[in-house]
Amino acid sequence: MRTxxxxxxxxxxxxxxxxxxxxxxxxxxxxxxxxxxxxxIYPELKKLVDEGLxxxxxxxxxxxxxxxxYTVTEKGRQDFLEWLAKDEKIxxxxxxxxxxxxYFSQALEPAIYQKLLESQLDQRKKKLAKLxxxxxxxxxxxxxxSDKFGDYSVLAxxxxxxxxxxxxxxxxxxxxxxxxxx
Amino acid sequence: MRTxxxxxxxxxxxxxxxxxxxxxxxxxxxxxxxxxxxxxIYPELKKLVDEGLxxxxxxxxxxxxxxxxYTVTEKGRQDFLEWLAKDEKIxxxxxxxxxxxxYFSQALEPAIYQKLLESQLDQRKKKLAKLxxxxxxxxxxxxxxSDKFGDYSVLAxxxxxxxxxxxxxxxxxxxxxxxxxx
DNA sequence: ACAAAACATGTAATTTCAAACATGTTTTGT
DNA sequence: ACAAAACATGTTTGAAATTACATGTTTTGT
Numbered sequence: 001m002r003t004x005x006x007x008x009x010x011x012x013x014x015x016x017x018x019x020x021x022x023x024x025x026x027x028x029x030x031x032x033x034x035x036x037x038x039x040x041i042y043p044e045l046k047k048l049v050d051e052g053l054x055x056x057x058x059x060x061x062x063x064x065x066x067x068x069x070y071t072v073t074e075k076g077r078q079d080f081l082e083w084l085a086k087d088e089k090i091x092x093x094x095x096x097x098x099x100x101x102x103y104f105s106q107a108l109e110p111a112i113y114q115k116l117l118e119s120q121l122d123q124r125k126k127k128l129a130k131l132x133x134x135x136x137x138x139x140x141x142x143x144x145x146s147d148k149f150g151d152y153s154v155l156a157x158x159x160x161x162x163x164x165x166x167x168x169x170x171x172x173x174x175x176x177x178x179x180x181x182x
Numbered sequence: 183m184r185t186x187x188x189x190x191x192x193x194x195x196x197x198x199x200x201x202x203x204x205x206x207x208x209x210x211x212x213x214x215x216x217x218x219x220x221x222x223i224y225p226e227l228k229k230l231v232d233e234g235l236x237x238x239x240x241x242x243x244x245x246x247x248x249x250x251x252y253t254v255t256e257k258g259r260q261d262f263l264e265w266l267a268k269d270e271k272i273x274x275x276x277x278x279x280x281x282x283x284x285y286f287s288q289a290l291e292p293a294i295y296q297k298l299l300e301s302q303l304d305q306r307k308k309k310l311a312k313l314x315x316x317x318x319x320x321x322x323x324x325x326x327x328s329d330k331f332g333d334y335s336v337l338a339x340x341x342x343x344x345x346x347x348x349x350x351x352x353x354x355x356x357x358x359x360x361x362x363x364x
Numbered sequence: 365a366c367a368a369a370a371c372a373t374g375t376a377a378t379t380t381c382a383a384a385c386a387t388g389t390t391t392t393g394t
Numbered sequence: 395a396c397a398a399a400a401c402a403t404g405t406t407t408g409a410a411a412t413t414a415c416a417t418g419t420t421t422t423g424t
Contacts, residue, residue, distance in 0.1 A: 003279055004380085010286040020402050033281035035274065037382060042404055065389045065402065084286055085294050090305045092217065094276030097185055099215035099339055103332040104192040104266055110326055112267050123272045144292055144361040150285040153357070157281055157350040164346035168339040175335070179326040186410080202372050222411060224374055247372065247419045 004044050005053075007034050009072060009080040012054060014147070016071045019045050029151055032158040045070060053079055102172065114176045121169045128162040135159060186226050187235075189216050191254060191262040194236060196329070198253045201227050211333055214340040227252060235261055284354065296358045303351045310344040317341060 007030070011022055019042050026035045036044075045068075048054040053076030056068040072080070098120055105113045135155055142148035189212070193204055201224050208217045218226075227250075230236040235258030238250040254262070280302055287295045317337055324330035 001279075002379090003277070003282065007282055010282070010289075013286075013289065018402075019404090020400095023402095030282075030285070032275050033278040033285065035277070036380095038403080039383080039405080040381060046404095061401080062390050067402065080286075081289065084283055084290055085298070087298055087301045088279070090302060090309070091279055093214050093340070093343075094278070095185070095217070096215040096276070097183075097270070097273060099336050100185065100189055100192070100212075101266055102339070103212070103215065103336050104195075104262075105335070106327050106329060106331050107192075107195065107263065108266055113326075116267075116269055119269045120272060127272070141357050144295075144358050145288055147288060149288055149357070153287070153354055154281050154285050156353060157284070158275070160346045160350045160353075161275075161343075164342045168342045171338060171342075172335055175323050175331070176326050178323075184409090200372075201374090202370095205372095218410095219412065220373080221375080221413080228374095243371075244420050249372070 003034070004036050004040065005048065006080060006083045007036070008041070008044060008048065009053060009076055010084070012070050013072045013077060013080055016069050018067050018069055020067075029154060032154050048076070052076070110176050110179050114173065114180065117169055117173045117176065121166065121173065124162060124165050124169060128159065128166060131155065131159045131162060185216070186218050186222065187230065188262060188265045189218070190223070190226060190230065191235060191258055192266070194252050195254045195259055195262055198251050200249050200251055202249075211336060214336055230258070234258070292358050292361050296355065296362065299351055299355045299358065303348065303355065306344060306348050306351060310341065310348060313337065313341045313344060 008022060011017060011025055017025075019038065022041055022045075023036075023038045026041075045054065045056075049056065049070075052073055054070050055073055056070045059067045059069050061067055098116075101116065108116075138148075138152050138155075142152050190204060193199060193207055199207075201220065204223055204227075205218075205220045208223075227236065227238075231238065231252075234255055236252050237255055238252045241249045241251050243249055280298075283298065290298075320330075320334050320337075324334050
């Protein structure tokens with residue numbers, strides 16, 4: 001489906017950027033729903049240029065360091081917009097290694113499974129706290145159409161998702177603790 | 183990390199099965215947190231036999247149809263149990279194509295984005311209804327240690343996750359509807 | 365008797381992705 | 395003056411995963 005293609009096109013459509021910039025973006029808000037290493041990004045950029053969806057011009061930083069600053073072509077913008085408006089079927093449930101462990105947990109000592117759950121819960125709570133800190137910057141919902149709406153929306157989604165993870169872990173913990181007490 | 187290896191080992195540890203059976207399992211409860219196509223399963227089974235973690239005996243169905251019924255070896259069981267008890271870091275957030283679209287949604291007509299959201303919401307609600315129907319069979323939480331606890335736990339988790347997806351979509355919809363009304 | 369669905373097992377080609385390899389420049393802090 | 399961190403761009407290797415290719419048997423429903 002070449003989703004990375006559209007992620008890149010979407011980013012460059014908002015603002016001209018280098019491969020390095022794109023790589024950094026994948027480490028920030030985008031981490032909540034997409035990511036790619038630079039070893040995947042650079043070849044994809046080359047491909048997009050070959051396909052006429054992106055162009056670049058070289059800028060010099062300092063004395064000699066070359067930066068390739070990418071811009072979308074009209075063709076690229078059209079391709080992106082077409083993808084963006086597509087009404088797709090919901091994706092299959094994402095894989096989750098800890099849930100796989102949970103599925104097999106009856107093969108484990110309850111006390112061990114409890115430890116695993118507590119460790120997960122601790123990490124999830126820290127992650128949620130981080131998301132909550134980021135969320136503070138929004139006093140209210142930014143209007144749709146402002147460049148902040150997307151950021152807000154996916155951040156709100158990440159919080160809700162993390163809250164659900166925590167809710168589930170707490171439900172499991174309760175069941176295991178009830179078992180141990182008996 | 184070879185998670186498929188442990189998914190297969192875990193399944194076969196519970197009960198001897200064929201590659202075809204494993205394939206079917208990935209289409210049922212397991213779909214909520216893991217899956218694999220038969221083209222990935224058969225080579226993995228071969229590898230696990232080579233590594234001495236699984237054994238099989240051939241059974242004949244009808245006149246000539248050969249079935250390979252797999253069983254875990256003691257070594258395989260140990261390997262699985264070791265993996266199962268491992269306390270791991272939470273995984274990076276799963277990729278989500280619709281959230282990527284949402285992130286770029288300001289490039290879209292509000293009415294179009296609204297349609298996309300409504301479509302997602304509709305599909306998510308249907309999925310939740312299905313999970314709820316499955317959930318009915320549990321009058322109460324099965325005791326940990328019973329073979330039903332794992333099933334219950336991941337099903338409960340899938341419901342909670344789906345509820346969160348819906349909550350997020352409704353939040354987005356509300357914001358977009360507010361925009362359109364103005 | 366026949367067809368369709370389900371059972372059953374594999375391989376080949378391609379895509380996606382992460383980790384490691386590879387090389388250098390520029391800025392910032394001390 | 396020096397070192398570390400950040401900037402900047404690539405390639406190579408291999409694992410994980412999907413799609414398509416490939417072939418056949420058995421059961422079920424009509």
